[in-house]
Amino acid sequence: MFDSIVTHIKKHVSLTREETELLLASLELRELKKKEHLLEAGQICNENYFVADGCLRMYLTTDKGTEQVIQFAVENWWMTDYFSFKSNQPSNFYIQAIEKTNVIAISRKAQDELFEKLPQLEKYFRIVLEKAYAAQLNRIHYIFNLGGEEQYRMMVERYPEFVQRVPQYMLASFLGITPEFLSKVRAKK
Amino acid sequence: MFDSIVTHIKKHVSLTREETELLLASLELRELKKKEHLLEAGQICNENYFVADGCLRMYLTTDKGTEQVIQFAVENWWMTDYFSFKSNQPSNFYIQAIEKTNVIAISRKAQDELFEKLPQLEKYFRIVLEKAYAAQLNRIHYIFNLGGEEQYRMMVERYPEFVQRVPQYMLASFLGITPEFLSKVRAKK
DNA sequence: CAAAAAACTTAATCATGGTTAAGAAATGAA
DNA sequence: TTCATTTCTTAACCATGATTAAGTTTTTTG
Numbered sequence: 001m002f003d004s005i006v007t008h009i010k011k012h013v014s015l016t017r018e019e020t021e022l023l024l025a026s027l028e029l030r031e032l033k034k035k036e037h038l039l040e041a042g043q044i045c046n047e048n049y050f051v052a053d054g055c056l057r058m059y060l061t062t063d064k065g066t067e068q069v070i071q072f073a074v075e076n077w078w079m080t081d082y083f084s085f086k087s088n089q090p091s092n093f094y095i096q097a098i099e100k101t102n103v104i105a106i107s108r109k110a111q112d113e114l115f116e117k118l119p120q121l122e123k124y125f126r127i128v129l130e131k132a133y134a135a136q137l138n139r140i141h142y143i144f145n146l147g148g149e150e151q152y153r154m155m156v157e158r159y160p161e162f163v164q165r166v167p168q169y170m171l172a173s174f175l176g177i178t179p180e181f182l183s184k185v186r187a188k189k
Numbered sequence: 190m191f192d193s194i195v196t197h198i199k200k201h202v203s204l205t206r207e208e209t210e211l212l213l214a215s216l217e218l219r220e221l222k223k224k225e226h227l228l229e230a231g232q233i234c235n236e237n238y239f240v241a242d243g244c245l246r247m248y249l250t251t252d253k254g255t256e257q258v259i260q261f262a263v264e265n266w267w268m269t270d271y272f273s274f275k276s277n278q279p280s281n282f283y284i285q286a287i288e289k290t291n292v293i294a295i296s297r298k299a300q301d302e303l304f305e306k307l308p309q310l311e312k313y314f315r316i317v318l319e320k321a322y323a324a325q326l327n328r329i330h331y332i333f334n335l336g337g338e339e340q341y342r343m344m345v346e347r348y349p350e351f352v353q354r355v356p357q358y359m360l361a362s363f364l365g366i367t368p369e370f371l372s373k374v375r376a377k378k
Numbered sequence: 379c380a381a382a383a384a385a386c387t388t389a390a391t392c393a394t395g396g397t398t399a400a401g402a403a404a405t406g407a408a
Numbered sequence: 409t410t411c412a413t414t415t416c417t418t419a420a421c422c423a424t425g426a427t428t429a430a431g432t433t434t435t436t437t438g
Contacts, residue, residue, distance in 0.1 A: 058326075062334050070326055082323040115312065122311035123304065129318035134271040136325035137247075137259055143332060144365045145251050148425065167385065176333045181425055183387050337395065357416065370395055372417050 001029055004052045005104050008076050012127050013120035022117055026110040032097035038105075039095040045084035047105045051077050054101025057170060060093050069173040072098075072166065078128060098166060148177035149185045190218055193241045194293050197265050201316050202309035211306055215299035221286035227294075228284040234273035236294045240266050243290025246359060249282050258362040261287075261355065267317060287355060337366035338374045 084091035
């Protein structure tokens with residue numbers, strides 16, 4: 001079950017047999033049922049999560065009491081609230097499994113200790129974060145330049161399996177549109 | 190002039206005298222006039238830029254021929270197109286000085302070499318990227334939950350000097366609204 | 379398998395903010 | 409210091425997508 005994370009890390013940096021053992025000792029497998037939460041608003045986010053299998057969403061509740069999906073994480077993606085994780089302040093976010101999901105959790109403490117013992121991990125996370133950051137900038141570009149309809153059609157085009165995988169109302173929220181409008185878009189054509 | 194970058198790095202990791210020398214040898218100071226470009230769409234982005242003094246914007250031109258501002262960088266921020274920088278593919282973005290600006294440039298090659306010699310830099314960039322990534326997620330949250338008017342008022346509230354510093358039409362673009370609408374918002378109250 | 383809960387659809391009305399076009403003000407260069 | 413360019417403003421009209429309120433379908437659970 002830890003294979004997925006070791007494979008992913010080894011795509012970016014090298015690890016000896018002993019180093020891998022050291023890494024594995026710091027990881028914890030967590031099996032989540034559909035709708036189970038890893039983090040709720042108000043809690044301090046003490047862990048970083050790697051999705052081995054399944055899908056997570058990060059969301060928050062707005063002033064009007066509605067949910068706003070900020071992002072999803074599927075297999076081989078990391079998810080945490082870096083703000084809370086680093087500052088030890090309560091999070092504004094929820095992190096929830098949207099289907100049966102296996103995550104690999106690493107605590108802030110364990111991660112910091114690992115960075116001392118395995119400096120390659122700094123490189124690994126730097127690379128992962130560069131990609132995640134670039135992806136968010138790209139997303140901002142799409143949010144501003146594509147209408148809700150175009151964004152949905154692009155999702156369907158680029159990630160057809162993913163569109164099937166998440167409830168429509170969550171996808172609508174992620175795209176910044178209402179479920180009613182998404183439904184209308186799907187109806188025509 | 191390199192003081193600012195050394196100070197910033199030392200806030201996060203330690204550097205000996207020799208290590209600092211090594212670092213400085215890889216950096217290049219670039220003095221930019223207002224409106225001068227560091228990167229234009231179609232070029233490969235080979236450098237990472239640290240703003241020592243002044244202000245940069247990253248933007249792109251949309252299909253309709255309009256400019257869309259993706260982000261700004263002021264003193265002590267890094268800016269690059271990580272996608273192009275890492276993949277060696279042509280960029281979609283422009284990076285431009287919006288006032289007289291001094292940047293410290295580091296080439297991809299020099300950065301990679303420095304990472305070998307100074308592994309602490311991996312940590313430094315990991316930390317910088319964690320913050321930048323978290324900031325983008327927060328921004329997405331605001332984009333979806335605040336109207337254009339509220340976003341502008343929040344900017345004025347939180348970063349009054351910055352609002353004065355950039356032309357209104359760029360700020361409008363950054364917030365995803367038209368300059369006409371921003372003008373209207375400013376007019377009332 | 380039946381009842382309840384969750385997710386999705388449809389349609390009428392409404393509001394935020396875009397578009398267009400013109401003019402005014404500020405900035406910059408000769 | 410004047411002309412040209414850039415930036416900002418105003419206002420009328422318009423469109424995208426939100427809101428509200430049912431009703432329908434699908435999924436979950438006892």
